[in-house]
Amino acid sequence: MITVEHLTKCYGDFTAVSDLSFEIEEGHVYGFLGPNGAGKSTTMNIMTGCLSPTKGRIRINGHDIFEEPEQAKRMMGYLPEQPPLYMNETPAEYLRFVGEAKGLKGCELQRQIEEVSGQTKIEQVKDRLISALSKGYRQRVGIAQALLGNPKVIILDEPTVGLDPIQIIEIRDMIKQLGENHTVILSSHILSEVQAICEKVLIISQGKLVAFDRPENLEKLLLASNGISFTAEASREEITKVLGGIDRITQWEIEMREDELAMISVKTESEDVKDICRELFFAFADEKKAILEMSSKKANLEDVFIELTEGGVSEE
């Protein structure tokens, strides 16, 4: 559907995106994840023809965005970070213009405007000035604009930024619905959002692609971070001895507190964290050392994200 090959974009000496390559298939919701300034918006702007790359190619269904821009752009709807709205128009007038620019005419134009207004639930405000609409409605009008012309791919740049929690949930539900009929690519720096709606995640950091997989597979990437932390009443040597006796624990950290208690966090590659907890409990009980508190933690996308993006920083 979309092929990005060796995409590089430099602003003077600063490299915003460097040698990015990936392929997007039809019919999924893709999440574009990265910290601020990682190159998400730049990549999206290049994919939609708003910016030109320094190097690299982008093809949408075989059409190069710079060699056959009209065919390529007809297959895409784009909502930039700041919705590109004309404040002194009503949504109805605005959608009419966008529809006409996308080559729709007459009844078909009218039908599509009604359809996307329904999908984005903006019918009741369609004759008010856009400048008088709330941020949530403006975002919806922006999405409606992207949906006109029934494009195969819809690209949304941080669609939920600056909205209140209820609006965020509504927009997310809308995106999920869109995913049933379109390929949706959305960018975000909010992990829970990507985890909630995306079937595949691209993580980029410092302009480089660091991971591209399903959210659950990404979590598996960090097996070793299945961790348990607990507090025990024992000295450092005693704890080291007990932990050394458990094979499935690969690494540990011990921190002695002033009140003679030890805070310990251990990591394991085993899937069955509960079993390790049990083993730890009995091992300490055998030594007559009390465990006062214990909690287990499973790796989530957030850990993957932090590890991958911070890893990128330390490499530089």
Added chain:
Amino acid sequence: MIAVLKHELSGYFHSLTAYIFSAFLLAFVGIGALIYNIQSAVANFEYVLGYVCLGFVVIIPILTMRVIAEERKQKTDQLLYSLPLRTSQIVTGKYFALLAVFLVPLCIVAVYPLIFAQFGEVYLLTSYGSLFAFFMMGAAMIAAGIFISSLTENQGFAAGIAIPVILLNYYSVTLAEYVSSTAFGSVAAILVIVLLLGFIIRYLTQNQNLANGISILLMLAVAGIFSVDSSQFEGLLPDMMKKLSLFEKFYTFVNGVFDLTAIIYYITVIIFFLFLSVQSLEKRRYN
């Protein structure tokens, strides 16, 4: 292109722009007609236009300042880039919308000579010939205004550049009398223009080598011609200033001559600035 044209037109007539522009133009023409045709009882309507054309200094920047600058400021230019439109379609759509806005008050003005003709003998041919030239001159300035608007995202700044540019063009004939007419003076002026051209090329293409190359080539050409025959350059600068004046060409029409070369000159200016506007918009993608 039609979509952009329709959209721009509805924008102009929904906001005050078109009305303020028409009001200004009609007020200027009205005052002119009052002074020349009614008070002095002269039947030549073209004199009114000759007087009114100074008004372009104010009304053209009012009309063109927001045309592209505002798109950038509101970030709606991203929408235009992502729509299946070519940049040339966007620019021509916007240009024709501005021409239509300019044409509306001129249609009203076009009735004046007919009214005056009821009360005496009016030279309708020169009147309408001048009106046509008036339209073409305005069209050329609108094209220049679009280009200036495409350079910035601040409307005020766009107007602030467009006003002195048009004013300078208006006075260039008067100024031509005062500038040096020696060969050396002309060469110096040409070198400055070549340098400016180099900067514009660099700004539009972001290519230092290309800008250097073209500038050096032009400078060498000038130096070459100068060393062979320096008399070529005598009086060239004042001549150039007179030739580039859009207003001077218009006065030929007011004096009753329909000058086809002037019309071709106006069309050339229009195409030149629209081309530059397209390049300026394209360039935005490359920074």
